[in-house]
Amino acid sequence: MRHIVMGDEAVAQGALDAGISGVYAYPGTPSTEITEYIQKYKKEHHLDIHASWSTNEKTALEAALGMSYAGKRALVAMKHVGLNVAMDAFMNMAISGIHGGLVIAVADDPSMHSSQNEQDSRYLAHFAKIPIFEPSNQQEAYDGVRHAFNISEQLELPVLLRLVTRLAHSRSLVTFNVPDKQNEKSFIPNIDRFKMIPSKARPQYDKLVAKTQVLRSCAEESPFNQLSIGHDFSLGIVASGIAYNYLMENFEHNKCPYSVLKLSQYPLPYEQLKYLNDTCKQILVLEDGYPFIEEQLHDFFGNNNKVIGKLTRHLNRTGELNPDVVAKALGLKEIVNVEVPAFVQPRPPQLCEGCGHIDTFNALEEIQKIIGNKQIFGDIGCYALGALPPYNIISTLIDMGSSITMAKGAADAGVFPAIAIIGDSTFTHSGMTGLLDCVNDNAPVTIVISDNSAIAMTGGQDSSALAKLKNICLGLGVEPKHVRIMEPLPKNHEKNVALLKEEINYKGVSVIISQRACVRLPIDRKKIAKELSYV
Amino acid sequence: MTTNIILAGVGGQGVLTVASILDLACLNNGLFFKQSEVHGMSQRGGVVYSHVRISDDVIYSDIIPLGHADVILATEPMELLRYLPFLKKDGWLLTDSETFENIANYPQKERILDTIKTFPNHMIIDASEIAQKIGNAKASNLVMLGVVSNHIPIKERALRAAIKSLFDKKGDRVLELNLKAFDAGREYAMELV
Numbered sequence: 001m002r003h004i005v006m007g008d009e010a011v012a013q014g015a016l017d018a019g020i021s022g023v024y025a026y027p028g029t030p031s032t033e034i035t036e037y038i039q040k041y042k043k044e045h046h047l048d049i050h051a052s053w054s055t056n057e058k059t060a061l062e063a064a065l066g067m068s069y070a071g072k073r074a075l076v077a078m079k080h081v082g083l084n085v086a087m088d089a090f091m092n093m094a095i096s097g098i099h100g101g102l103v104i105a106v107a108d109d110p111s112m113h114s115s116q117n118e119q120d121s122r123y124l125a126h127f128a129k130i131p132i133f134e135p136s137n138q139q140e141a142y143d144g145v146r147h148a149f150n151i152s153e154q155l156e157l158p159v160l161l162r163l164v165t166r167l168a169h170s171r172s173l174v175t176f177n178v179p180d181k182q183n184e185k186s187f188i189p190n191i192d193r194f195k196m197i198p199s200k201a202r203p204q205y206d207k208l209v210a211k212t213q214v215l216r217s218c219a220e221e222s223p224f225n226q227l228s229i230g231h232d233f234s235l236g237i238v239a240s241g242i243a244y245n246y247l248m249e250n251f252e253h254n255k256c257p258y259s260v261l262k263l264s265q266y267p268l269p270y271e272q273l274k275y276l277n278d279t280c281k282q283i284l285v286l287e288d289g290y291p292f293i294e295e296q297l298h299d300f301f302g303n304n305n306k307v308i309g310k311l312t313r314h315l316n317r318t319g320e321l322n323p324d325v326v327a328k329a330l331g332l333k334e335i336v337n338v339e340v341p342a343f344v345q346p347r348p349p350q351l352c353e354g355c356g357h358i359d360t361f362n363a364l365e366e367i368q369k370i371i372g373n374k375q376i377f378g379d380i381g382c383y384a385l386g387a388l389p390p391y392n393i394i395s396t397l398i399d400m401g402s403s404i405t406m407a408k409g410a411a412d413a414g415v416f417p418a419i420a421i422i423g424d425s426t427f428t429h430s431g432m433t434g435l436l437d438c439v440n441d442n443a444p445v446t447i448v449i450s451d452n453s454a455i456a457m458t459g460g461q462d463s464s465a466l467a468k469l470k471n472i473c474l475g476l477g478v479e480p481k482h483v484r485i486m487e488p489l490p491k492n493h494e495k496n497v498a499l500l501k502e503e504i505n506y507k508g509v510s511v512i513i514s515q516r517a518c519v520r521l522p523i524d525r526k527k528i529a530k531e532l533s534y535v
Numbered sequence: 536m537t538t539n540i541i542l543a544g545v546g547g548q549g550v551l552t553v554a555s556i557l558d559l560a561c562l563n564n565g566l567f568f569k570q571s572e573v574h575g576m577s578q579r580g581g582v583v584y585s586h587v588r589i590s591d592d593v594i595y596s597d598i599i600p601l602g603h604a605d606v607i608l609a610t611e612p613m614e615l616l617r618y619l620p621f622l623k624k625d626g627w628l629l630t631d632s633e634t635f636e637n638i639a640n641y642p643q644k645e646r647i648l649d650t651i652k653t654f655p656n657h658m659i660i661d662a663s664e665i666a667q668k669i670g671n672a673k674a675s676n677l678v679m680l681g682v683v684s685n686h687i688p689i690k691e692r693a694l695r696a697a698i699k700s701l702f703d704k705k706g707d708r709v710l711e712l713n714l715k716a717f718d719a720g721r722e723y724a725m726e727l728v
């Protein structure tokens with residue numbers, strides 16, 4: 001039987017059928033649905049697996065490693081920038097190796113549909129020297145995850161499963177296969193490789209480097225890398241992941257005249273590429289994201305221009321691929337289109353009517369009138385819309401948690417007052433450590449935690465911060481009289497502005513918890529939030 | 536043969552519900568399909584669109600190439616125009632007539648409708664009004680689905696079954712209203728043809 005699933009869900013079902021004992025994840029578009037699917041499945045099938053949200057991507061990845069250490073299979077899911085947060089664990093677990101299969105599903109976002117950047121996770125896996133699996137369609141996502149768990153255990157390495165938005169958020173029909181059982185708990189006989197002190201890490205690292213050849217043969221033999229031989233040798237094509245679809249879209253009935261290497265498993269398979277190189281006059285590389293394959297094949301001095309793609313401007317250097325840019329790179333006829341009339345305006349998303357962030361912004365606006373518009377450091381979440389009109393409250397937005405630490409650095413540079421605005425989930429994700437820095441230096445910063453009792457931006461997931469913010473701040477050493485609570489409601493405007501004014505004038509750390517549940521939460525969760533609130 | 540449909544609208548108008556109905560109907564009809572979507576964050580009022588591709592054969596790209604959409608179906612007229620570069624020569628433009636003006640520089644409604652009228656194959660439908668009359672103002676998306684049902688290779692029966700299975704959990708009343716909206720859309724389109 002075939003099922004309707006989106007790419008994310010195919011990954012989730014594949015992992016479930018591969019017998020995972022847990023998924024560890026922090027939400028992030030376009031990866032969120034992987035974990036949500038497993039959570040729902042767990043509930044419906046009364047499964048005994050871990051599926052609740054982690055506090056951030058690093059805690060997620062490390063917990064998954066712990067599960068793997070205990071012999072069981074674990075899936076990790078995150079958006080591309082999440083891997084930056086988890087990078088320390090990521091690099092080192094490649095060296096220690098894993099025990100139970102461990103697959104890290106990372107969803108990249110070329111064209112930045114909902115992200116700060118379009119970084120390409122394949123570089124990070126390459127850096128860590130681990131295999132990459134990059135599916136081209138939903139069925140391959142399902143089959144590929146299962147394959148990835150198998151090679152992970154076989155090679156004793158984590159495997160990175162790379163998705164891109166267009167696959168993660170696209171639905172199609174997928175056939176599920178017979179599920180595997182969960183692994184039994186087990187330890188490896190000699191656990192020395194997990195003790196990464198220099199004397200033990202060095203031989204482990206040598207082992208990892210020596211594995212490169214094995215990984216390469218593994219990719220060469222992979223059923224997911226397929227070389228098809230054409231009849232026109234003026235061009236050979238390497239098409240990875242969903243770029244393969246954009247290629248085939250341009251030829252009716254599957255009839256591409258060129259030899260094509262359809263690539264889904266890395267490191268790059270030597271033999272197949274050598275064949276293309278030996279038989280074809282030019283090699284066109286089609287890949288969604290950065291020119292990762294192209295850079296490896298490209299000749300540095302550009303003497304022969306044999307390899308073409310993004311670096312040679314045959315394809316767009318930034319932004320995602322699509323069937324049209326691929327058609328152009330193939331020299332196919334372009335369709336002349338109707339243009340979008342100039343009067344059509346962009347329609348950015350807006351904060352929901354009645355959203356508490358709006359009232360927090362309105363109060364901050366009064367402060368902005370006094371201090372100008374360059375001293376409010378922002379963060380990521382629904383409230384990031386405060387960076388745009390009509391609010392224009394937030395001056396910076398870089399990475400999760402940076403509002404607090406940037407405000408601190410600016411305060412160190414003499415900026416006063418320096419204000420940070422951060423969401424509850426972003427605060428527990430990456431804000432707490434920065435707050436400790438502020439406390440230790442008694443930095444004159446005012447931190448507004450806009451607490452809506454949810455991870456709202458990605459769909460209202462449970463926030464690790466629920467009912468804990470006050471104690472966290474006190475525990476980190478913020479003076480009790482400078483941990484303030486306000487309720488962002490229009491009727492409290494004057495009161496809230498007065499409170500903010502008091503705290504920005506204080507030459508030390510103050511935290512204002514501006515607390516009201518996200519209006520989009522279901523009633524039962526709003527009720528819980530209300531019961532647990534400080535207001 | 537592949538039929539390419541772009542669904543367009545504003546967050547909260549039920550564009551993705553229409554996409555789900557089409558998916559289900561394809562499954563029941565034994566057709567291949569791919570349906571990709573881009574939606575804003577949780578917040579309201581941003582652009583939402585979906586590419587739906589339906590075929591009796593394998594489909595490669597999740598996104599429709601420019602100039603290949605057989606139909607652009609919109610729950611809001613300005614959103615329709617945003618995807619014009621995808622329209623096939625002789626493709627159909629179908630939209631609800633009601634604008635959703637949540638931005639300061641929203642263009643003049645007349646200008647939008649006049650532009651749509653310059654295309655030979657267009658239908659501007661008072662879907663919101665029809666839905667309102669039926670007693671479910673939110674069902675304008677289902678009215679639009681009814682309108683488009685004659686332009687796609689899915690049988691009416693399969694669409695109905697899909698609507699049923701999607702709204703079944705929400706109770707008889709909601710299901711009834713949505714089916715009524717779908718029928719009203721179908722009737723309206725027949726009259727126009």
Ligand SMILES: Cc1ncc(C[n+]2csc(CCOP(=O)(O)OP(=O)(O)O)c2C)c(N)n1
Pocket residue numbers: 026027028029057079081082083085380381382383400422423424425426427452454455456457458463
């Ligand atoms: C490292 C990283 N992980 C995940 C994300 C996606 N993301 C950005 S902010 C955010 C959480 C927002 O929650 P919160 O701070 O509570 O603000 P809210 O949206 O509820 O207003 C998420 C999941 C990201 N941008 N970067």
Ligand code: SF4
Pocket residue numbers: 350351352354355356357382452456457518519520577578579
């Ligand atoms: S989803 Fe919640 S937090 Fe986000 S804009 Fe809407 S009400 Fe505000």
